[in-house]
Amino acid sequence: MLTLTDLTASYPEQSQCFSLTAAPGTITALIGPSGAGKSTLLAMIGGFARVEAGELHLNRQNLLPLTPAERPITTLFQDNNLFWHMTVYQNIAIGLNTTLKLTPTQQQRVSEVADKVGLSGLLQRKPAQLSGGQQQRVGLARCLVRNRPVLLLDEPFSALDPALRFELLQLLREQTDKLGLIVLMVTHHPAEAAGIADQIIYIHNGCIFEQGDNSLLQAPKSRELSHYLGRENNGE
8 A cells, every 4th residue: 555644845935745555556646727737646656755743654564764766666758768769678678777677587478478568569669660659568568577566657649649548548547457567647637537536636726625536526625626627526
């Protein structure tokens, strides 16, 4: 279980404070307007933003003293940071060893993950020879090959067309179930997230305004979430 308790970051424009839990085998979608604090939340969990106060635990392990590299977490950004001079195989393998010197077991792991995400026939191609959706699959495969229990996604599929986004979201759902991942995903497509997310969290002005299952999008309680969704508020 990933547990955040009053995890706080301070910025001149606003302080941000979050408390939430996420279980293995679940996807939590983070929605909200630009600048609300969604990416900051992921950065605090990943160790890329300074935490002023609060607690962050994975099961009973305190993650705050650990560097980003030491944390059992992988982050996938919108820009998947592929190496254009490397093959697909090498771009995935670098997630295991930056020298690309893999053991036979690691080589098998790369091949297995590539097959899971539909890249087994493309391993010797360079990123420039791939479609946008295939490039995003390479980025996702690099995350999965590391076999870390927490996966943070900061709008990695937002630049893709709806059909490709749907395809990769379904792949993410499948791998989350199979591997028991804890996934936190920032998205600007609430309706699409509702199709795969177990939990939806609406972030506004640096804090969690509402959270719940997919029904949250059908019956928002706050004026702020209703406005974000582009509908009239039916709550009090």
